Amino acid sequence: MLLTPGPTPVPEFVRKAMSDITIHHRTEEFEAIFKNTRELLIELYDMPEVVMLASSGTGAMEACVTNLTHKKALTINSGKFGERFGKICAAFGIEYTEIKNEWDTPVSVEAVVNAIKADPSIDAVFIQICESAGGLRHPVEQIAAEVKKINKDITIVADGITAVGVEKIDTTNLDAVVTGSQKALMLPPGLAMIGFSNAAVAKIESKPRGYYFNLAIEIKTQRKNTTAWTAATTLIIGLGAILEKLKADGFDNLYKQTALRANATREALKAIGFDIYPKTPANAMTTVYTEQSSAIRKILENKYNVNIAGGQDHLAGKIFRINHMGLVEDYEASWAVNAVELALDDLGIRTFDGTANKVFASNMFKGN
Ligand SMILES: *Cc1c(COP(=O)(O)O)cnc(C)c1O
Helix, strand or coil, X not given: CECCCCCXXXXXXXXXXXXXXXXXXXXXXXXXXXXXXXXXXXXXXXXCEEEEECCCHHHHHHHHHHHHCCCEEEEEECCHHHHHHHHHHHHCCCCEEEEECCCCCCCCHHHHHHHHHHCCCEEEEEEECEECCCCEECCHXXXXXXXXXXXXXCEEEEECCCCECCECCCCCCCCEEXXXXXXCCCCCCCCEEEEEXXXXXXXHHHCCCCCCCCHHHHHHHHCCCCCCCCCCXXXXXXXXXXXXXXXXXXXHHHHHHHHHHHHHHHHHHHHCCCEECCCCECCCEEEEECCCHHHHHHHHHHHCCCECECCCHHHCCCEEEEECCCCCCXXXXXXXXXXXXXXXXXXXXXXXXXXHHHHHHHHHXXXX
């Protein structure tokens, strides 16, 4: 059972949709598929423009940094993915300032406001919605609203790789929202997407940058339902299939189920003695702090057939992360907390009494 916060399992109907022969990308047949997928993506994002790029999510992060920073970037680092925005700036010789916090701590609205006020050359802010390194939720919407009050021309770029498809994102003050195929969208890795505001499109068009990740060319081309370079045809067919299904079920229904499952999982793990790691947990995943992380994960994998994620860098062996993104079955989430409780018993830490499963089920199905 794959319950890591990316990659997530690819549902059977998506695998089937992607199993047909490879079609040529410069054909009316593919353009019709592209158009349908593009329109669905615009609906999911609730933003006026989108592009699909043949790359992992980091490629779309890079494209946003290089195309949307004209002067100086402000990057928010509360974990490995926020740190990456700064590393991309450095790689391209783009000036940047970073606000750094521990991986359990979201950036404060005030810290961002102060940084913006202190340095008028900052013209773009880069932040995760959910920072997957520790599973925290940044107050992105509030930050975006405050920054726009100071200067509406400052571009807000949100990495929504573990937020798009997890929750309804208020994009009112966001200019670019990045996502990738292998997290909440349940596809194999290799496709990245960006949603844009009209202001972001205008900024990109005012100063086209780059070659492969030249978003001005990509936006212009994708408006004609084709791509500048060879399209990731198979993944785009898969994305169309997944979005059709999510739309038919209701996007809001997906968000509601994910939030319920995340809450039930957090409550179940707290009930058997764990501390939730982030101060503001996101619904994409549950992260708990425990020195027993490696031992628990090993037992889960070998004895109970559950694959969950650990931590990286200084959190290696200190946290574990259980995924809630995508179409996770209730019985899978319920089994995961059950297995964690069993592992505690196996390690002689806490005698098994079924508490995790009981708390999960009552929160998931009984409203408490
Ligand atoms: C997974 C992830 C990324 C990186 O995406 P890749 O597809 O591995 O390049 C970036 N940001 C966040 C928040 C992620 O969870």
